Amino acid sequence: MTEPITLQQDETFVLNVGPQHPATHGVLRVKMTMDGEYIYNAETVLGYIHRMHEKMAENRTYPQYMPNMGRLDYLSAMSFNHGYALVVERACNIEVPERAEYIRVITVELNRIASHLVWLGAYVLDLGGFTPLMYCFDDREQILDLLEAVTGSRLTYCYFRFGGLYNDIDDDFITGTRAFITHFRKELKMYAKLVTGNVILMKRLKGHGPVDQNMCQRYGATGPVARGSGINYDVRRNEPYSVYPDFDFEVPVFTEGDSYARYLVRMEEMEQSLRIIEQALDKLPDGPINPKKKPKLIKPPPGDYFAAVETARGNFGIRMVSDGGKNAYRMKLRSPTYSNMHLFDEACRGMLIADALAFMGSLDLVIPEMDR
Amino acid sequence: MSLTLFNVVLAVIIAISFVGLNAAYLVWCERKGAGLFQRRPGPMENGPWGLLQPPVDGVKLMTKQLLIPGGVDKAIFMVAPVLAMFPALISFVTIPFSENIVAHPIDVGVLMIFAFAALGGMSLLVAGWGSRNKYSMISSVRAVSQTVAYEIPLMITTITVVMISGSLNLGDIVQTQLGGFWHWNIWPLQKQVGFNLLMPFSFLILFVCSVAETNRAPFDLGEAESELVAGFHTEYSSMGFGLFFMGEYANIVIGACLTVILFLGGWACPVGDLGFFPFTHHVGWFLLKIYLIIFVFIWIRWTFPRTTIYGLLNLSWKYLIPISLFNLLLTAGLLKVF
Numbered sequence: 053m054t055e056p057i058t059l060q061q062d063e064t065f066v067l068n069v070g071p072q073h074p075a076t077h078g079v080l081r082v083k084m085t086m087d088g089e090y091i092y093n094a095e096t097v098l099g100y101i102h103r104m105h106e107k108m109a110e111n112r113t114y115p116q117y118m119p120n121m122g123r124l125d126y127l128s129a130m131s132f133n134h135g136y137a138l139v140v141e142r143a144c145n146i147e148v149p150e151r152a153e154y155i156r157v158i159t160v161e162l163n164r165i166a167s168h169l170v171w172l173g174a175y176v177l178d179l180g181g182f183t184p185l186m187y188c189f190d191d192r193e194q195i196l197d198l199l200e201a202v203t204g205s206r207l208t209y210c211y212f213r214f215g216g217l218y219n220d221i222d223d224d225f226i227t228g229t230r231a232f233i234t235h236f237r238k239e240l241k242m243y244a245k246l247v248t249g250n251v252i253l254m255k256r257l258k259g260h261g262p263v264d265q266n267m268c269q270r271y272g273a274t275g276p277v278a279r280g281s282g283i284n285y286d287v288r289r290n291e292p293y294s295v296y297p298d299f300d301f302e303v304p305v306f307t308e309g310d311s312y313a314r315y316l317v318r319m320e321e322m323e324q325s326l327r328i329i330e331q332a333l334d335k336l337p338d339g340p341i342n343p344k345k346k347p348k349l350i351k352p353p354p355g356d357y358f359a360a361v362e363t364a365r366g367n368f369g370i371r372m373v374s375d376g377g378k379n380a381y382r383m384k385l386r387s388p389t390y391s392n393m394h395l396f397d398e399a400c401r402g403m404l405i406a407d408a409l410a411f412m413g414s415l416d417l418v419i420p421e422m423d424r
Numbered sequence: 425m426s427l428t429l430f431n432v433v434l435a436v437i438i439a440i441s442f443v444g445l446n447a448a449y450l451v452w453c454e455r456k457g458a459g460l461f462q463r464r465p466g467p468m469e470n471g472p473w474g475l476l477q478p479p480v481d482g483v484k485l486m487t488k489q490l491l492i493p494g495g496v497d498k499a500i501f502m503v504a505p506v507l508a509m510f511p512a513l514i515s516f517v518t519i520p521f522s523e524n525i526v527a528h529p530i531d532v533g534v535l536m537i538f539a540f541a542a543l544g545g546m547s548l549l550v551a552g553w554g555s556r557n558k559y560s561m562i563s564s565v566r567a568v569s570q571t572v573a574y575e576i577p578l579m580i581t582t583i584t585v586v587m588i589s590g591s592l593n594l595g596d597i598v599q600t601q602l603g604g605f606w607h608w609n610i611w612p613l614q615k616q617v618g619f620n621l622l623m624p625f626s627f628l629i630l631f632v633c634s635v636a637e638t639n640r641a642p643f644d645l646g647e648a649e650s651e652l653v654a655g656f657h658t659e660y661s662s663m664g665f666g667l668f669f670m671g672e673y674a675n676i677v678i679g680a681c682l683t684v685i686l687f688l689g690g691w692a693c694p695v696g697d698l699g700f701f702p703f704t705h706h707v708g709w710f711l712l713k714i715y716l717i718i719f720v721f722i723w724i725r726w727t728f729p730r731t732t733i734y735g736l737l738n739l740s741w742k743y744l745i746p747i748s749l750f751n752l753l754l755t756a757g758l759l760k761v762f
Contacts, residue, residue, distance in 0.1 A: 067558050075650045089562060089733070178650045179731025186462035228558060252642060252729050405562075406651050406732045
């Protein structure tokens with residue numbers, strides 16, 4: 053149903069999907085030139101919630117900028133915390149204690165599962181199935197409760213500190229997380245049975261929204277979008293950071309490149325995150341969570357620094373240029389869905405609007421992260 | 425003659441209250457049903473188990489401002505919600521709730537219901553056209569092609585049943601199915617046609633078609649909220665929206681009534697005259713059956729994701745219509761033989 057079409061320009065009409073539209077999950081606007089229900093051309097219009105996060109970095113001291121990280125990708129804020137902490141630690145040569153690294157991994161992976169759960173619920177909602185959303189939010193609630201107990205917030209975390217963490221985890225958190233893992237394994241089986249195997253869902257996803265390897269590379273797509281198109285790349289494994297090399301986990305890769313492949317990648321990733329959390333809880337060492345020696349004032353030496361982490365949506369890169377002052381000279385944030393989104397314009401040409409919106413949902417867009 | 429007129433007026437009044445009450449409380453049932461499938465209690469705030477929710481919703485809908493967007497065709501815009509409600513109400517006139525409870529048994533009752541159902545399809549077209557909104561327009565075009573595609577197998581299946589019963593009168597169709605559930609048209613074994621294996625499939629086709637006809641999930645492409653915002657009623661507020669809503673639920677009741685009458689024996693007791701129950705032929709059986717069917721409607725809606733318009737049309741033109749046509753031929757042949 054995605055044959056390219058030829059038509060006269062004057063037979064088309066413009067359909068504004070967004071900035072307020074149920075399928076865009078935020079203030080994204082796509083200007084679609086339509087031929088009936090077929091998309092002739094699409095143009096993404098960004099910037100409706102641009103908040104100048106990059107400029108803010110130049111006016112704030114390094115610790116003051118940490119809360120901004122929770123406001124980019126509100127669904128996987130923990131990974132963004134991690135990315136920023138990493139780049140400043142690299143710049144200032146701050147050693148992170150072993151225990152802090154493990155807790156970082158545990159919280160980031162829990163956050164990744166929560167993020168994927170929101171995606172799953174919202175995505176099936178995009179396809180017209182309302183019920184899975186409730187189940188997903190039910191499970192996510194348990195993760196949020198766990199994280200709230202240690203971090204103090206439920207969504208926009210500001211948990212990481214340069215060289216360590218704000219708060220240590222307690223036994224309640226550990227037992228709670230273990231209980232959640234057993235519970236969630238059962239839930240995942242249920243999702244596989246009720247949602248993944250559904251005939252209508254498979255019909256709507258299989259073969260629809262094709263993104264090939266070449267297109268991913270041209271647009272710089274990363275994360276589940278790239279892995280669903282056969283690009284075997286995950287920052288956690290290819291450019292290891294933190295204590296990820298200590299863990300045994302797989303990077304799910306599917307070569308089909310359709311919406312269903314991206315769907316399966318995320319479902320599989322939740323299982324792998326559970327494995328990582330389990331291993332981290334087993335290996336969790338004792339000790340301090342903050343370094344003994346840490347500069348009072350964070351003033352990285354002049355230079356150009358870079359760090360990248362794998363968020364729930366892909367590669368989050370952060371490039372920091374310091375002139376030796378109290379705040380950064382330049383902070384460039386490379387957020388994953390900004391690149392992933394721009395595939396859409398090219399890939400959705402000739403699609404029906406229903407398929408295009410199903411495809412957009414499979415890219416897992418978070419608009420505040422795109423606009424920054 | 426005057427008695428007939430009085431009957432009809434009375435019936436319309438009863439039908440309006442029946443439909444109104446049904447629509448209001450079906451919304452409540454729908455929300456409670458959704459709660460059941462989603463591990464949550466549903467409405468609980470107003471009255472015990474949220475039972476006062478429907479009247480409160482009604483007050484809200486009636487007291488809100490009826491917004492008419494600038495530049496719409498006012499007459500068309502205003503007439504569309506009435507068109508959605510009115511045919512559904514009229515259809516109740518001919519539906520036999522039991523042997524005696526029927527407003528006006530028309531000899532072409534089946535035809536009348538289809539005629540007014542087609543009018544209901546027109547209300548969607550008019551609403552989309554009058555709203556001056558691109559989403560509404562796409563939605564109404566979808567809804568019309570869907571209605572056309574699904575009326576055909578629906579009618580062919582009904583003709584099959586009509587051939588078996590030998591009457592277009594809904595009451596007579598039920599009369600032929602009295603005396604136990606094995607006489608119902610859903611089973612392959614019929615006294616008139618011998619053995620027709622396709623009858624259960626016919627029932628399924630009729631059921632699928634009535635889901636599609638009433639624009640219910642998973643076939644709610646007219647109001648696919650993730651694609652078309654709210655479809656044809658995007659621009660409607662207040663009672664304009666309320667009438668569409670009531671029309672939808674009235675159509676669900678009609679669809680369920682038709683399914684029960686054509687295939688499930690109408691008001692007949694499932695075990696016939698065996699004397700287990702004091703009420704062998706009673707309106708209670710009819711209501712029980714239609715609410716069971718409506719429960720299945722609700723169950724389906726909260727379980728499946730939405731199909732796409734081409735998938736829906738393919739299903740109708742490529743599968744449902746050939747199967748129902750074949751069944752029609754087969755039934756005609758069997759009727760000739762037996």
